[in-house]
Amino acid sequence: MEKVKTDKKGAFIAFEGIDGSGKSTQAKLLADRLKDNGISIYETREPTDAPIGSLTRQILTGRIKTDNKVIAALFLADRLDHLLNDLDGICAKIDSGITVISDRYYFSSYAYHSVDVNMDWVISANSICADLLRPTCTVFIDVTPDESLDRIAKGRYRSELFETRERLTIVRKKYMEAFEKLKDKENIVIIDGNQPPEKIAEDIWSKVRCYFE
Ligand code: ADP
Numbered sequence: 001m002e003k004v005k006t007d008k009k010g011a012f013i014a015f016e017g018i019d020g021s022g023k024s025t026q027a028k029l030l031a032d033r034l035k036d037n038g039i040s041i042y043e044t045r046e047p048t049d050a051p052i053g054s055l056t057r058q059i060l061t062g063r064i065k066t067d068n069k070v071i072a073a074l075f076l077a078d079r080l081d082h083l084l085n086d087l088d089g090i091c092a093k094i095d096s097g098i099t100v101i102s103d104r105y106y107f108s109s110y111a112y113h114s115v116d117v118n119m120d121w122v123i124s125a126n127s128i129c130a131d132l133l134r135p136t137c138t139v140f141i142d143v144t145p146d147e148s149l150d151r152i153a154k155g156r157y158r159s160e161l162f163e164t165r166e167r168l169t170i171v172r173k174k175y176m177e178a179f180e181k182l183k184d185k186e187n188i189v190i191i192d193g194n195q196p197p198e199k200i201a202e203d204i205w206s207k208v209r210c211y212f213e
C-alpha cells in the first residue's frame with residue numbers, strides 16, 4: 001500500500017543538465033524507485049504543460065521571437081505558476097507530504113539565460129521562487145555537448161533554439177558558474193552522465209537516498 005506522509009513535507013528533487021543529457025530518463029528511474037519504496041511521487045517538468053509553459057515552448061521552436069529578457073521573464077512566470085497555481089501547484093503538493101521530482105527548475109534559467117542576460121539579474125529575479133521552494137537536492141547530469149547532441153540527433157528530428165554545440169558548451173559552463181556562485185545556499189550533486197543509464201541511476205541513488213531514510 002502507498003505510504004502517504006501526513007505529518008511531514010515531501011522532498012523536492014530537481015534534475016538539471018544540458019539538452020539531451022538524460023534528465024527525463026533519470027527523473028523517471030528515480031521516481032519509479034521511490035514509488036517502489038512506497039513514497040508518494042509527483043513527476044513534473046519545466047517548461048510546464050500549462051499555458052505559460054506552452055508559450056515558452058513556442059519561443060524555443062522559433063515560432064515566437066522576442067527579446068532575451070522577455071524570454072527569461074516568461075520562464076520565471078511559468079515557474080511561479082508551476083509553484084503556485086490552484087490546480088496542481090507543487091508547493092501545495094510538497095506541503096501535503098508528496099515528493100516532487102522536476103525535470104528542470106531555476107538552475108536552468110541561471111544557465112540558459114545568463115548567456116545573454118546578466119546571471120545575477122536572473123538569480124535575483126528568481127529569488128521569489130527560491131524563497132517559496134528551494135530543492136532538497138539539485139541533481140546535475142553532466143555530459144559533453146557532443147554526447148548530448150548525438151543523443152538528440154538519434155531521438156528526434158527538429159532542433160530547438162538552444163541545441164547547437166556552441167550554445168550547449170556555453171550553457172554547461174554557465175551551470176558550473178551558477179553552482180559555484182550558489183554552493184553555500186544550494187544542495188547540488190554532479191553526476192557523470194556519460195555512462196549507461198542504469199549506472200547513472202545507481203550513482204544518483206547513492207547521493208539522494210539519505211533524504212528518504
Ligand atoms: P533530456 O531529458 O535531458 O533531454 P532524455 O532523458 O530525454 O534527456 O535523453 C535523451 C536521449 O538520450 C533519449 O533518446 C534517451 O533514450 C537517450 N539516453 C538517455 N540516457 C542515456 C544514456 N545514459 N546513454 C545513452 N543514451 C541515453
Ligand code: TYD
Binds near residue numbers: 023024109112
Ligand atoms: P525541452 O525539450 O522541454 O527539454 P530537454 O531539452 O531538457 O529535454 O526543452 C527545454 C528547453 O528550455 C531547454 O533548451 C532549456 C530551456 N529552458 C530555458 O531556457 N530556461 C528555463 O528556465 C528552462 C526551465 C528551460
